[in-house]
Amino acid sequence: MPLTSCEFKMSHFANSHTDKDLIRLRQFLKETLHKSGAQIPGNPSASKQLLNLACGRADETKVLADVFGHDAESIHLTGIDIRNREIGEAKERWSRVSDKASADFLVQDASQLAQIKELDHQFDVAFMRHQNFWNGDTTWTKIYDEALHRLDDDGLLVITSYFDREHRLALDAIQGLGAELICTERNHDSRIITDAPNKSVDRHIAIFRKP
Ligand SMILES: C[S@@+](CC[C@H](N)C(=O)[O-])C[C@H]1O[C@@H](n2cnc3c(N)ncnc32)[C@H](O)[C@@H]1O
Numbered sequence: 001m002p003l004t005s006c007e008f009k010m011s012h013f014a015n016s017h018t019d020k021d022l023i024r025l026r027q028f029l030k031e032t033l034h035k036s037g038a039q040i041p042g043n044p045s046a047s048k049q050l051l052n053l054a055c056g057r058a059d060e061t062k063v064l065a066d067v068f069g070h071d072a073e074s075i076h077l078t079g080i081d082i083r084n085r086e087i088g089e090a091k092e093r094w095s096r097v098s099d100k101a102s103a104d105f106l107v108q109d110a111s112q113l114a115q116i117k118e119l120d121h122q123f124d125v126a127f128m129r130h131q132n133f134w135n136g137d138t139t140w141t142k143i144y145d146e147a148l149h150r151l152d153d154d155g156l157l158v159i160t161s162y163f164d165r166e167h168r169l170a171l172d173a174i175q176g177l178g179a180e181l182i183c184t185e186r187n188h189d190s191r192i193i194t195d196a197p198n199k200s201v202d203r204h205i206a207i208f209r210k211p
Contacts, residue, residue, distance in 0.1 A: 021059075021191055021201045022059060022063050024190065024201070024202065025201075026063045027189075028185070028190075028202060028205060029067050029205065030067055032183055037182075038156060042125075042152070045073055047073070047076055048069050048072045049076055049122070050064055050076070050077045050123060051150060052079040052128075053080055053126060053127065053128040054110050054132070055079035055080060055081050055087075056081055058093075058094065061077055061097055062097055062098065064125075064127060066098075066101075074100045074101070074102075075102075076104075077097070077102070081108075082108070082109055087106065090105045111142040113146035114146060123150050123151055123155060124152055125155060125158060126150060127158045128143070128157075128158070128160070129202070130161065130162050130201075145177050148208075148210060151210055153210060156207055157209075157210075159205070159208075161206075162193075164198065167206070174206075174208055178211045180211055181206060181208055182208060182209055186204055187200075187204065
């Protein structure tokens with residue numbers, strides 16, 4: 001999709017690449033969902049619930065609200081990360097998301113979702129951008145396992161990865177937990193990160209459903 005100049009006018013991100021990365025993510029998510037044939041879960045007349053795991057600064061909050069909430073009256077996003085500073089930035093940036101989308105952010109361990117008292121409901125979508133599987137497979141397997149348990153029966157787990165190998169490891173681990181891989185796609189437009197060979201932003205997306 002061509003990127004138009006007006007799409008960059010309203011940037012409020014410190015990293016000069018972020019706006020374009022988010023435009024690509026929006027497009028890639030929409031295309032992959034369409035290709036997968038997966039229905040966006042949840043009841044359009046109720047508030048959709050999206051869990052953004054290990055969200056860091058959660059730059060993608062508005063993209064997720066628009067893509068997963070487009071057919072809903074409202075959507076609420078809950079972001080979780082163990083880093084206090086990143087969650088602080090997310091809270092500040094997304095105190096307002098849109099007329100129909102709201103978000104809150106928690107400093108918590110995503111491998112212990114069952115212990116988080118604020119998460120007292122199930123989710124339609126669990127999302128994890130740039131998972132870090134290679135950097136501690138036990139923790140990430142636990143994060144995926146907890147996420148699958150927090151999904152409604154028709155819920156989707158959606159991940160993106162920076163690296164090919166890391167993506168394959170995550171696919172194996174999540175399928176090993178019993179989830180069904182609906183679709184995995186390589187994003188050939190993703191921005192290559194120049195100081196890290198074979199790494200690019202949202203290089204892969206995969207979509208899973210509960211067994
Ligand atoms: C590669 S970063 C991705 C951040 C963000 N999703 C993005 O795409 O910019 C991985 C994130 O995982 C978070 N993380 C690692 N272990 C975690 C855990 N057990 N619970 C919650 N967050 C965790 C880190 O703090 C970091 O923000």
